[in-house]
Amino acid sequence: MTSARKTPQTMKPATAAKKLGVYLEATPAEFQEGPISRDDLNALQTDPPTWLRDLRRDGPHPRQVVAAKLRVSIGGLTRAGLTDALTTAEIEAIKAEDPDWLRREQETQAEFRKETERLKSVRPRS
Structure with missing residues (x-):
């Protein structure tokens, strides 16, 4: 052996x-x-x-980290034209500017999370 x-x-x-x-x-x-x-x-x-x-x-931070720091989805970053890694300073500048697209994407993400939680609560556990 x-x-x-x-x-x-x-x-x-x-x-x-x-x-x-x-x-x-x-x-x-x-x-x-x-x-x-x-x-x-x-x-x-x-x-x-x-x-x-x-x-x-x-940073520079990968897209999933950028999305989390901005409280949006990766798709939201893409729709906004943000396809590259960003530094913490760049992320903070976007937050300070508070553009319309950021507010829209944050609202969309918040609605998505709320709906996900709602669906979890109504699904029977297996």
Whole structure:
């Protein structure tokens, strides 16, 4: 009988970046170049290095983070013509400007969430 050696579970850098909530293209080259082990990801989440703390604080942020910070959907960002990653300063500038599209998309998102909650409450549990 041969003993099988366990290989560490790995993921692509894009997957790891998504799990960390950061924009892949803004991460260091060594992060982007190779697979990330589950242990490495856990270490980054537990004790984030300076580059990760800086990216989370200042950006640029991936679209899902931008959408969450603006309280809109990713589709709402697209309708507004925002297709690139944004920094925290750019997000704050949009909030301060409070354009019509932002208010409309926030209302749409709020209605969607309200309807989702309503549907959850009326569906029988299985």
